[in-house]
Amino acid sequence: METVAEPYLVREGLIGRTPRGRVALPAAWEHLGLEAPDINL
Numbered sequence: 001m002e003t004v005a006e007p008y009l010v011r012e013g014l015i016g017r018t019p020r021g022r023v024a025l026p027a028a029w030e031h032l033g034l035e036a037p038d039i040n041l
Contacts, residue, residue, distance in 0.1 A: 006022075009015045014028040029036035 006015070009028075010017065012027070013025055014031065016023050016025050024036075026036045
């Protein structure tokens, strides 16, 4: 996954890398037809 799919998803702006792991970015939620959760909770 890390060597094939992950770089593509990062390039497309669908996932982001953080020190705690990977996160779905707003573009990923939109692509899935979902509303992104409020991260400021």
